[in-house]
Amino acid sequence: MLTTTDLTVGYGDTPILRDVSLTVDDGEIVGIVGKNGAGKTTLMKALIGLLDPIDGSVTYDGTEITDWAADERARAGVGYIPQSRDVFPDLTVEQNLLVAEGVNADAEDLLYGTVYDYFPILEERASQKAGTMSGGQQQMLAIARALVGNPDLLLLDEPSEGIQPSIVQQITEDIPSINEELGTTILFVEQNLGVIQGMAERCYAIERGTIVDELGADRLADDGALAEFIAV
């Protein structure tokens, strides 16, 4: 589904990520773990196309997309949930969803029914301005927005950050169930032990811009092994 080969990315000419090679297969849920400043968000931005790579390549669904702009990648089926949510504050909930209807241009149906099932509050607040919602509600909106066009791949950047525990719990259950129900492949970034263990089938660990380890199911279950790679 998604492969990067020796991907090197930075801001200006200074590389932040170096020689990152990873693979995510169809239908998988893969985590990226790493401490603050390790380069996780930089990787996600490079994958959606908001940062141009200095070197290396990105392949999606068998096609090389290294030079594709973000909107082209989105229309090809990549949904993106930024770390800072970045809902459009002056647009209503409903309008935020409408903006993203073009994600996965090939998909047959829009998933309003599904996203309102997962996040009923969004239907209740359909005409509220997104900027006036709480952090947790904005996170749900950001997930719903990325999902409404029915993407094949979802990129999710630290969904638990700054969110109240009950909503973190809900998201930790929802994402695997979305993966199951819709077959959406998921690549997510996290530093919250419970969320990582609740969602990931396997994980890459990033330190100072390079992948230093890959953890399978057995090591994921081991709090100590995982804790080494996340901020404590």
Place this chain on the structure above:
Amino acid sequence: MVNVVNLLFQFLDSFAFIVLAAIGLAIIFGMMGVINLAHGEFIMVGAYGTTLAYNAGAPLLLSIPVGVLATTVMGLVLERSVVRRLYDRPLDSMVATFALGLALTQLTRIVFGNSLSSIGIPLGSVQYGQFSYSMYRVLLSSVALAVLAAAYVVFTRTEFGIRARATIQDADTASAMGVETDRMYTVTFGIGSALAGLTGALYAPTMSIVPGMGSSFLVEAFVAVVTGGASVLLGTTLAGGGLGLVNALFSNVYGTFIGQIALLFVAVLILRFLPNGLSGAVEGVRERMERENT
């Protein structure tokens, strides 16, 4: 003595003039952060297009769309070639569009000479006591309202308008949601250009058609945009209403020159006491009311 009917006519006239002078500038600035100092020349192009078409034998109702179309095409070409590089660079955009404005004025002078023979005001006038009002200029106030309503519908009720606003709020995120942000900018600039052209086309019959005619719109246009504040359509409506009233009142009593001075004076007061402009003040009040209600 203030005569109420006379005041009402003058108000409608000022309102239409302020709204139509400002709307194209307001959309391009409010939506894209580009201060188009060639705005007056865009209006001039609309007026020239209309007048040339009329002088070539077209009826006025057909000549107006010709002026609008000419300005739109010019705007789109300029957006693709020049303005595109200036988004969110207000100072650079001012220098570039100022130069553009000078070039357009000179080019017009070279090609069409110092003036065109003008169309003349259609529709005649109505008489009221010692006053006489041009029906055409009264009609323009309904056009101004229609333009505001249409712009409101486009930017709040259509897919294009909502995507354009998302692009303006956060272009990166909008593109990550599949929005072709370049196209949103191009079309928005095209709409702003078309509205400037419409203003020129509509006022062409009422003015001398000279290369520098665009400058007669600039004071009202910039004052309305600056006092209107961040919310483009609400701001333009409030500025048109408020400043139009001031302008009409003072023109009515002391003549048009004092009317203009009063307009500027009130604009300074608004900026002094309502730093977020008229729309900022209204939205502040609305938000406070909403918070009290919940």
